[in-house]
Amino acid sequence: MDETRTHRSLWTLTTPTRDFPTLPGDLTVDVAVIGGGMAGLTTAWLLKCAGKRVAVLEMNRILSGQTGQTTAHLTELLDTPYATLRRDFGEKGARLAASSSRAAIEQIASLVEELRLDCDFQRVPMFQYAETARELQSLEDEVSAARDAGLLATLTQRVPLPFAVKGALRVEDQALFHPRKYLLGLADRIPGDGCHLFENTRVLEVQDGKPCRVVTDRGVVTATDVVEATTTPLNRVFMHTKLFPYRTYAVAGPLDGALEPAQYYDCKEPYHYIRTQPVDGRTYVIVGGEDHKVGAEEDTARCYAALEEFARERFPVESITHRWSGQVIEPADGLAYIGRDSARKHVYVATGFSGTGMTFGTLAGMLLTDLILGRENPFAALYDATRVKPMAGVKDFIQENAEVAFRFVADRLARPDGKHLSEVAPGEAKVLEVDGQKVAVYREEDGTSHAVSPVCTHLGCHVHWNGAERSWDCPCHGARFSPTGKVLNGPAVKDLPSRKLPT
Numbered sequence: 001m002d003e004t005r006t007h008r009s010l011w012t013l014t015t016p017t018r019d020f021p022t023l024p025g026d027l028t029v030d031v032a033v034i035g036g037g038m039a040g041l042t043t044a045w046l047l048k049c050a051g052k053r054v055a056v057l058e059m060n061r062i063l064s065g066q067t068g069q070t071t072a073h074l075t076e077l078l079d080t081p082y083a084t085l086r087r088d089f090g091e092k093g094a095r096l097a098a099s100s101s102r103a104a105i106e107q108i109a110s111l112v113e114e115l116r117l118d119c120d121f122q123r124v125p126m127f128q129y130a131e132t133a134r135e136l137q138s139l140e141d142e143v144s145a146a147r148d149a150g151l152l153a154t155l156t157q158r159v160p161l162p163f164a165v166k167g168a169l170r171v172e173d174q175a176l177f178h179p180r181k182y183l184l185g186l187a188d189r190i191p192g193d194g195c196h197l198f199e200n201t202r203v204l205e206v207q208d209g210k211p212c213r214v215v216t217d218r219g220v221v222t223a224t225d226v227v228e229a230t231t232t233p234l235n236r237v238f239m240h241t242k243l244f245p246y247r248t249y250a251v252a253g254p255l256d257g258a259l260e261p262a263q264y265y266d267c268k269e270p271y272h273y274i275r276t277q278p279v280d281g282r283t284y285v286i287v288g289g290e291d292h293k294v295g296a297e298e299d300t301a302r303c304y305a306a307l308e309e310f311a312r313e314r315f316p317v318e319s320i321t322h323r324w325s326g327q328v329i330e331p332a333d334g335l336a337y338i339g340r341d342s343a344r345k346h347v348y349v350a351t352g353f354s355g356t357g358m359t360f361g362t363l364a365g366m367l368l369t370d371l372i373l374g375r376e377n378p379f380a381a382l383y384d385a386t387r388v389k390p391m392a393g394v395k396d397f398i399q400e401n402a403e404v405a406f407r408f409v410a411d412r413l414a415r416p417d418g419k420h421l422s423e424v425a426p427g428e429a430k431v432l433e434v435d436g437q438k439v440a441v442y443r444e445e446d447g448t449s450h451a452v453s454p455v456c457t458h459l460g461c462h463v464h465w466n467g468a469e470r471s472w473d474c475p476c477h478g479a480r481f482s483p484t485g486k487v488l489n490g491p492a493v494k495d496l497p498s499r500k501l502p503t
């Protein structure tokens with residue numbers, strides 16, 4: 001069976017596949033970069049340019065993680081409002097957050113130009129639109145905070161949308177691109193001159209030291225420094241108390257009519273994010289949203305249906321041709337964590353990118369390259385991965401961690417859905433009790449059944465079924481597993497053990 005039947009994104013379906021080798025055995029490099037997404041590939045490329053010997057280690061195929069599932073708005077407007085950033089990180093912090101996002105957009109623009117990457121990169125304005133008087137009021141407050149932070153932000157009544165709105169916050173000089181075309185351009189250039197890119201090579205353990213040892217299922221990579229660019233760091237307990245995983249959804253289709261190329265967001269909670277994308281000479285609209293905590297929603301098909309309805313009601317969409325979803329990792333205090341990992345001297349992390357991981361992932365490449373080379377970086381202190389800000393986001397911090405503790409206990413005590421295989425219909429998944437033990441069972445449409453342990457191999461929470469993506473998802477820190485137990489998403493590195501099928 002197809003182990004990774006995540007709905008494939010427009011980006012994946014409009015670019016060729018690329019094959020890179022698996023790690024052939026033990027290897028020594030200067031830097032091991034774990035993860036072949038935006039953060040990992042950008043870091044690897046910039047380190048290679050700086051003369052380092054780098055090995056990228058990707059457990060699946062490159063760009064099969066969140067970067068393959070993104071919608072790729074490149075924006076300086078972060079998920080955390082600038083007014084909140086100013087309150088929690090001070091005026092200087094808010095300005096640095098804005099200028100680091102700008103620096104990331106310009107880094108992408110300069111690589112596009114320098115390497116002549118044909119990736120549909122274009123500068124566009126961004127509109128965050130209000131549909132009620134109250135939303136407009138909150139945008140007025142945000143315009144002034146965003147301007148203070150250095151954004152070219154204004155309040156406007158002229159919003160080029162095909163439906164009426166009260167007004168919008170407009171930010172100039174944001175950008176759109178095709179993330180997979182861009183990153184395949186970098187990936188193709190990584191191998192050579194002592195650098196490598198390996199796929200289907202899963203990292204099982206990172207041992208800090210001089211040198212570090214990165215243990216994979218294919219061999220051991222010895223490296224002076226290690227970068228964990230894995231969306232969410234591997235097996236770190238403390239770091240995970242500051243990270244909250246959410247799922248988010250996107251749909252796309254060709255437009256029967258015009259829509260000005262731009263980024264659009266509404267003010268709902270969770271918000272919808274919208275953009276245009278040229279495909280074979282036609283303009284497509286992409287609409288994203290319907291976020292929920294990982295593992296909190298079983299009827300995930302409902303999220304696609306709601307987005308489709310939203311798209312059809314507001315835009316002249318001819319048909320919905322693409323559907324996909326992925327994970328965003330919310331940081332406790334509203335900003336990404338990029339830098340050296342707490343207790344480890346030569347291991348770096350890049351995580352907590354929220355809904356702006358295209359820019360934060362690029363920034364991670366720039367910042368970690370500087371840290372590894374021992375160069376000053378103006379943004380290092382702001383994104384320090386070891387920081388703890390007790391007051392910023394304190395409500396979410398307590399609530400989210402209380403939920404993890406609750407899930408850990410409640411799911412263990414929860415009654416099983418049944419005892420017999422006959423209680424699981426084709427296409428359904430249930431947690432059954434077999435010989436006093438819980439077993440997670442999925443029955444395919446053709447009747448073939450798979451039984452695995454429901455205990456997440458990260459820290460032991462119980463997994464929940466995700467109907468639309470056909471995966472077992474862990475509500476605690478966002479690990480995901482296929483119906484046969486294969487790890488689809490970290491932080492878990494071990495598969496769910498298979499179990500005897502119930503009768």
Ligand SMILES: Cc1cc2nc3c(=O)[nH]c(=O)nc-3n(C[C@H](O)[C@H](O)[C@H](O)COP(=O)(O)OP(=O)(O)OC[C@H]3O[C@@H](n4cnc5c(N)ncnc54)[C@H](O)[C@@H]3O)c2cc1C
Pocket residue numbers: 034035036037038039040057058059060061062063064065066067068069070071072073074075201202203204229230231234248249250273288324325326327328350353354355356357358359360361489490492493
């Ligand atoms: C639907 C959606 C819409 C989004 N929209 C936007 C947007 O408009 N703008 C924006 O800026 N951001 C957006 N984001 C967020 C952004 O896409 C992500 O934050 C970003 O892609 C994360 O990049 P990454 O390199 O950190 O992670 P990933 O792309 O997930 O890469 C991490 C890689 O590490 C690999 N890995 C994990 N564990 C191991 C291991 N043990 N061994 C080896 N490899 C491992 C994974 O397989 C994966 O390929 C969106 C995300 C989603 C899902």
Ligand code: FES
Pocket residue numbers: 456457458459460461474475476477478479490491492
């Ligand atoms: S992801 Fe941490 S317990 Fe499952």
